[in-house]
Amino acid sequence: MSEPVPMRASAAPEPIMHADGRPRTGPLRPGERVSLSDTKGNRHSIVLTPGAVFHTTKGGVAHDDLIGQPDGTVATSVGGLAFLVFRPLLNEYMVSMPREAAIVYPKDAAQIVMWGDIFPGARVLEAGVGSGSLSLALLRAIGPEGRLTSYERRADFADVARKNVAEFLGGAPATWDVVVGDLVTAIRDDPVDRAVLDMLAPWDCIDAVGERLVGGGVLTCYVTTVTQLGRVMDQVRAHGGFTEPAAYEITSRDWHAEGLAIRPAHGAGGHTGFLVICRRLAPGVQAPLRRRRPAEGAYGPDYTGPLPRNVILG
Numbered sequence: 001m002s003e004p005v006p007m008r009a010s011a012a013p014e015p016i017m018h019a020d021g022r023p024r025t026g027p028l029r030p031g032e033r034v035s036l037s038d039t040k041g042n043r044h045s046i047v048l049t050p051g052a053v054f055h056t057t058k059g060g061v062a063h064d065d066l067i068g069q070p071d072g073t074v075a076t077s078v079g080g081l082a083f084l085v086f087r088p089l090l091n092e093y094m095v096s097m098p099r100e101a102a103i104v105y106p107k108d109a110a111q112i113v114m115w116g117d118i119f120p121g122a123r124v125l126e127a128g129v130g131s132g133s134l135s136l137a138l139l140r141a142i143g144p145e146g147r148l149t150s151y152e153r154r155a156d157f158a159d160v161a162r163k164n165v166a167e168f169l170g171g172a173p174a175t176w177d178v179v180v181g182d183l184v185t186a187i188r189d190d191p192v193d194r195a196v197l198d199m200l201a202p203w204d205c206i207d208a209v210g211e212r213l214v215g216g217g218v219l220t221c222y223v224t225t226v227t228q229l230g231r232v233m234d235q236v237r238a239h240g241g242f243t244e245p246a247a248y249e250i251t252s253r254d255w256h257a258e259g260l261a262i263r264p265a266h267g268a269g270g271h272t273g274f275l276v277i278c279r280r281l282a283p284g285v286q287a288p289l290r291r292r293r294p295a296e297g298a299y300g301p302d303y304t305g306p307l308p309r310n311v312i313l314g
């Protein structure tokens, strides 16, 4: 027998997660956000409200018929349209929440957590915050013992991010500080274990981050264009206090698999961004001279960017 569902008069929607970041379980409750997917795969997001009706082209679905049902139920409209009803997952929420700036998509956030080695209890620096999509993934990865300090130079964007995170987690988590200001000038002195930059010009922030990142710490830069990729890699090399940066492009492709029709899905995702990953050397330590010469022409007369410290040029 299912638990009785307490009724609440509150107008504010319930957070999607528990305050400690665990997904909710048990019967669907009034005030909770759920997504309804039709048989064509279209998704609709609603907040369960006693007495309300979700209207479709074939009659309504009464919210009262969903309240008290298990997560993963099927709802049918008066005219016979069927919908799958689920609580949203983090990756679904990230792509559906209001945004002011381009977000880090779930596929890239997943890679940032792995290649950037974000661990439970880590002290993580993030800039900029944008809409808070990556912040949500980082907050989940650091867990209740970690600390995420997120810098955003636009106060209006920081507000959007705070609202998005609060809707998901039910308020600003105790593990999160949002600092409004430019990272270079607003950066705090506290040491950090991991740093993640998602901004137009991460090369401007390498020195400031380098001073706070502990020896062995991991710096991840997420950039969307090849010109940004080249520039941030060269700036990291010019700093001299990091390992040789590695660059990745994360591609992912949906597949259609049905009987004998097995092929990439139509409308497969395009380019999103690149990851640049490197590790901070201990304070005062410089990267040893590289034995491999740079690629021919890499730092030829037309190159005007910063020069690496650990490479024999010419």
Ligand SMILES: C[S@@+](CC[C@H](N)C(=O)[O-])C[C@H]1O[C@@H](n2cnc3c(N)ncnc32)[C@H](O)[C@@H]1O
Pocket: 101, 102, 103, 104, 105, 127, 128, 129, 130, 131, 132, 133, 134, 135, 151, 152, 153, 154, 157, 181, 182, 183, 184, 198, 199, 200, 201, 205
């Ligand atoms: C692409 S958005 C970040 C999106 C975010 N990672 C997300 O997943 O929602 C880039 C953000 O960096 C901010 N920004 C750019 N340079 C910055 C700097 N030097 N310090 C702080 N914020 C910066 C911009 O205002 C913008 O909001």
